[in-house]
Amino acid sequence: PKVAPWPAIPIAKPDEVYAGLSDQAKEYPLFLESILRQEKNFEKPEALSRLRVLDCSTRMMIGHWCSSMLSELGAEVIQVEPPGGDPLRRNTPFGRKEYMFRDKETGEEVGGQFLHEMRNKHSITLNLETEEGREILKRLVTHADVLIENGPPGQWDSWGIGYRQLRELNPRLVYCWVGQRGQWGPLKDKPGVLDPTAQAACGFVHGTGDPKEFGGQPTRSALWMADHVGGTSAAMGILAAILHRDNVSGEGQFVEATAAEAVIRILDYNWAWHSMDGSIRPRYGNWDLAINIYAVNPCKDGYMMVGGGHDRLWYRIWRTVGDEYATVEEDILGDPHLREVADRLAHDMQVKTYTMLGEWLKDNPRAEAERKLSKQQVASGGVLYTNEVAEYPHFKYRGHVAETESPHYGKVLYGTTPFLQQKTPGRLKWLGRPTGYDNEDVYRRLLGFTREDFKRLKQAKVI
Amino acid sequence: MAKEATTKQATSFEQFCQETFDFKKAFGKPEALKGYRVLSCTQYILGPSCASYMGELGAEVIKIEAPRRGEAMRHTTPFNEPFLYPLSKWIPERGTGLGFLGANPNEYFISVDFHRPEGQAILKKLAAKSDVMVENYRPGTFDRWGIGYRQLREINPRLVYCWLGGFGGWGPGRVRASYDILGQAQGGNFGATGKPEFMGGAPAKHTIWLADYWGGMMGAVQILAALYWRDKISGEGTFIEYSQVHGVTRQLEYALPLYGRHGVTRERWGNWDTQLCVHGIIKCGKSSYPNSDNPQEQEEGYILISAYDDGDFAKLSKVVGDGKFAEKYAKHDVRVKPQSQMEIYPWLEKWAADKTKEQVAEILEKAGINNQPVWNSKEVANHPHWQQRGAVQWLDDPSFGDLLHQGPAYKMSHTPPRVKWALKPVGTDNEYILGKLAGLSSEELRRLEEQECI
Numbered sequence: 001p002k003v004a005p006w007p008a009i010p011i012a013k014p015d016e017v018y019a020g021l022s023d024q025a026k027e028y029p030l031f032l033e034s035i036l037r038q039e040k041n042f043e044k045p046e047a048l049s050r051l052r053v054l055d056c057s058t059r060m061m062i063g064h065w066c067s068s069m070l071s072e073l074g075a076e077v078i079q080v081e082p083p084g085g086d087p088l089r090r091n092t093p094f095g096r097k098e099y100m101f102r103d104k105e106t107g108e109e110v111g112g113q114f115l116h117e118m119r120n121k122h123s124i125t126l127n128l129e130t131e132e133g134r135e136i137l138k139r140l141v142t143h144a145d146v147l148i149e150n151g152p153p154g155q156w157d158s159w160g161i162g163y164r165q166l167r168e169l170n171p172r173l174v175y176c177w178v179g180q181r182g183q184w185g186p187l188k189d190k191p192g193v194l195d196p197t198a199q200a201a202c203g204f205v206h207g208t209g210d211p212k213e214f215g216g217q218p219t220r221s222a223l224w225m226a227d228h229v230g231g232t233s234a235a236m237g238i239l240a241a242i243l244h245r246d247n248v249s250g251e252g253q254f255v256e257a258t259a260a261e262a263v264i265r266i267l268d269y270n271w272a273w274h275s276m277d278g279s280i281r282p283r284y285g286n287w288d289l290a291i292n293i294y295a296v297n298p299c300k301d302g303y304m305m306v307g308g309g310h311d312r313l314w315y316r317i318w319r320t321v322g323d324e325y326a327t328v329e330e331d332i333l334g335d336p337h338l339r340e341v342a343d344r345l346a347h348d349m350q351v352k353t354y355t356m357l358g359e360w361l362k363d364n365p366r367a368e369a370e371r372k373l374s375k376q377q378v379a380s381g382g383v384l385y386t387n388e389v390a391e392y393p394h395f396k397y398r399g400h401v402a403e404t405e406s407p408h409y410g411k412v413l414y415g416t417t418p419f420l421q422q423k424t425p426g427r428l429k430w431l432g433r434p435t436g437y438d439n440e441d442v443y444r445r446l447l448g449f450t451r452e453d454f455k456r457l458k459q460a461k462v463i
Numbered sequence: 464m465a466k467e468a469t470t471k472q473a474t475s476f477e478q479f480c481q482e483t484f485d486f487k488k489a490f491g492k493p494e495a496l497k498g499y500r501v502l503s504c505t506q507y508i509l510g511p512s513c514a515s516y517m518g519e520l521g522a523e524v525i526k527i528e529a530p531r532r533g534e535a536m537r538h539t540t541p542f543n544e545p546f547l548y549p550l551s552k553w554i555p556e557r558g559t560g561l562g563f564l565g566a567n568p569n570e571y572f573i574s575v576d577f578h579r580p581e582g583q584a585i586l587k588k589l590a591a592k593s594d595v596m597v598e599n600y601r602p603g604t605f606d607r608w609g610i611g612y613r614q615l616r617e618i619n620p621r622l623v624y625c626w627l628g629g630f631g632g633w634g635p636g637r638v639r640a641s642y643d644i645l646g647q648a649q650g651g652n653f654g655a656t657g658k659p660e661f662m663g664g665a666p667a668k669h670t671i672w673l674a675d676y677w678g679g680m681m682g683a684v685q686i687l688a689a690l691y692w693r694d695k696i697s698g699e700g701t702f703i704e705y706s707q708v709h710g711v712t713r714q715l716e717y718a719l720p721l722y723g724r725h726g727v728t729r730e731r732w733g734n735w736d737t738q739l740c741v742h743g744i745i746k747c748g749k750s751s752y753p754n755s756d757n758p759q760e761q762e763e764g765y766i767l768i769s770a771y772d773d774g775d776f777a778k779l780s781k782v783v784g785d786g787k788f789a790e791k792y793a794k795h796d797v798r799v800k801p802q803s804q805m806e807i808y809p810w811l812e813k814w815a816a817d818k819t820k821e822q823v824a825e826i827l828e829k830a831g832i833n834n835q836p837v838w839n840s841k842e843v844a845n846h847p848h849w850q851q852r853g854a855v856q857w858l859d860d861p862s863f864g865d866l867l868h869q870g871p872a873y874k875m876s877h878t879p880p881r882v883k884w885a886l887k888p889v890g891t892d893n894e895y896i897l898g899k900l901a902g903l904s905s906e907e908l909r910r911l912e913e914q915e916c917i
Binding site for chain 1: 475476477479480481483484493495496512516520535538539540541542543544545560561562564565602603606613629630631632633634635636637638639640641642644645648649650651652653654655656657658663665666667668669670671672673676677680681683684685687688689690691692694695696697699701702703704705706708709710712713714715716717718719720721722723724725726727728729731732733734736737738739742744746757758759760762765766767769771772775795796797799800801833835836837838839840841842843844846847848849851852854855857865866867868869870871872873874875876877878880885
């Protein structure tokens with residue numbers, strides 16, 4: 001079937017967006033546009049352009065996500081894949097080949113998930129299971145600032161290319177291991193352990209979804225979300241290590257980041273709460289244990305978020321609802337148990353609040369509810385699906401979603417880097433590379449390989 | 464020296480890691496961001512957590528709140544039950560809610576009213592001596608008050624100014640307020656999570672304040688990169704704008720490429736995986752704690768089974784034992800189809816119907832099949848793996864005593880991030896920080912305090 005080109009609706013122009021505003025009201029947003037618009041990215045330097053990263057992680061998203069953070073900010077990231085490519089390349093929803101992206105020249109296919117993370121990265125192949133492959137890695141490491149790997153615990157060490165050995169070759173190297181549960185400890189990772197293992201192991205899955213009484217069950221994130229959080233925290237650790245190296249010590253170090261622990265770090269108050277009175281965080285669906293109103297509930301044409309916990313917003317929400325429902329006055333505003341912010345958090349009070357709000361929402365579609373609540377400056381908005389995200393006017397205007405023309409894969413729609421910045425913004429230089437596309441460039445440039453080297457190593461299946 | 468090297472090589476890798484990453488030894492090691500000063504004019508989670516990650520790395524983070532009651536997040540706590548007392552020396556009868564915890568470790572807490580010229584003058588003095596400013600008021604507010612990026616960069620051109628928020632300060636939606644849950648809802652990960660409609664499901668929120676806490680990490684990554692560029696290359700500060708809804712859209716994996724090429728919208732797929740099978744969470748029929756009086760423990764167990772490689776699936780078939788799908792679904796490209804998944808997972812749940820999650824885990828473990836029981840927060844908090852690694856750790860908090868606290872998100876051998884304290888009452892460090900950095904005498908401090916300017 002023929003697919004309409006993106007965007008289906010043209011992107012707004014600044015004149016339209018700021019029409020009717022006074023010069024004073026326009027001034028600040030236009031100042032921000034002048035320093036942040038992504039169109040100007042290539043007129044600016046890159047924050048990490050002096051760093052070289054070897055990303056040797058395979059199969060798992062966490063390492064790829066981590067190196068994406070660094071490559072969006074300008075680091076030269078070399079993705080080291082086994083000959084034949086990272087198995088992650090072959091992942092495609094429901095195994096559907098027709099959803100894969102095909103290299104125009106070689107016909108090699110790659111899944112959308114891998115493609116989306118293969119941004120600004122070079123692809124080389126190297127077989128680390130061979131002695132010679134490992135010797136080549138050692139030579140590459142002397143040229144690198146950062147190495148990322150996710151081998152089974154101890155594997156690289158026993159191969160003679162672990163942190164303990166590589167730091168001898170390059171004392172400035174920041175060596176980062178990433179995984180699900182860790183490379184040491186009773187639950188250390190096994191080969192093939194992937195997200196959502198981390199999601200289940202950290203308490204996230206148990207806490208997500210509706211309570212059992214409402215027909216719910218523990219729920220995973222649709223995404224390999226723990227890998228995204230873990231990969232971001234790995235990037236944080238790597239950059240801190242680089243800063244310390246260059247500012248103070250001159251020395252690299254060993255960083256370990258796991259998807260599970262990164263999520264444990266951000267699981268709100270679960271641990272302190274448990275330690276205070278033995279509470280086990282229950283599932284609470286699309287409501288929040290600690291804020292009322294702050295929830296997603298069904299509305300006329302989908303699902304609607306409305307939020308406003310403290311008094312100023314609380315009364316504005318009820319003013320909006322009260323315009324259409326006379327009972328708000330007595331049932332909500334007249335209830336002494338709903339007067340104090342903290343009192344509204346009791347479960348019964350949440351049920352009461354959302355029952356009333358739900359009545360109103362069932363007559364209001366997302367856009368209508370948002371329009372009414374926005375008049376009162378209340379945070380609200382519908383749950384958007386991918387097609388709606390891709391076409392959302394604000395996102396298109398700011399370039400949260402964009403299309404790139406890849407020399408290999410044609411036009412690809414993608415989520416742009418959120419690293420907007422005045423002087424050294426993140427950016428997309430290219431999306432996707434066929435397996436081993438940069439072998440010639442990287443091995444010649446860094447290791448001085450000759451035609452004969454390439455021929456011999458290819459035959460020996462080392463690269 | 465040579466001798467030491469030999470002993471080190473003789474240590475097993477696991478032992479080496481245990482020693483290298485021992486969180487109890489963190490305080491004997493230097494801090495990566497020692498000497499950096501971060502101002503945090505933030506509330507809720509997104510901005511505060513961003514600054515706190517730098518606090519874990521040793522930066523001096525100064526959190527500035529509204530006098531007396533502090534920021535809004537102190538007044539949130541699950542079901543209005545647990546609080547840490549006192550809220551401040553002025554309001555000892557109230558406490559800080561646990562919503563605040565986790566987003567503000569290791570920070571110095573001062574209170575300043577930015578609405579008043581005197582408060583603004585104090586902030587300028589602090590900004591002149593700081594490396595980073597993290598702020599999340601509505602876009603343009605600080606600019607209007609004369610303490611935004613444009614004014615502060617005149618005072619301190621080396622300042623890295625990071626604004627974090629929902630939709631960003633420009634574009635058609637710039638006036639919209641946002642919270643974590645709205646970032647999830649509109650960014651796109653909410654609509655993709657949960658069971659599909661035809662299975663009786665609806666979009667599901669990620670239980671954590673994900674777009675906030677993880678968004679804060681994204682902000683911190685960008686700040687660290689900007690500091691690197693400043694210190695190593697340019698000497699100049701910069702302005703960062705992080706929109707959490709933009710961040711969420713960035714993490715949609717194949718959804719946008721798929722939509723762009725084929726016009727297909729990614730559908731929810733519950734607890735299974737769209738790309739790998741078997742790689743999903745199933746229900747085990749029996750509760751692990753049938754006699755518990757806590758409903759969280761009474762309910763049935765759940766477990767992730769991961770056997771997507773053909774070899775592992777063959778093993779799994781053998782474990783289940785009825786030989787039903789061994790041949791039919793021997794190949795991954797057949798197994799991963801939606802219709803196949805809809806047969807395979809119920810088949811596994813039927814097999815697990817008379818077992819607890821621990822029993823299923825034990826059987827799979829013996830067969831060499833990857834699995835992970837779905838643990839609740841009690842099971843995680845008490846698991847030796849997480850305790851040994853310091854993912855959760857007992858903290859002797861100087862203000863509040865013993866607390867079980869989350870450890871930092873990652874580990875470092877030479878400059879480990881660490882937790883020093885969870886939080887402090889509002890305004891605790893007024894005297895220390897404002898005396899040191901703003902030159903206020905104790906008389907001035909007293910006067911400002913009486914006027915509720917600090």
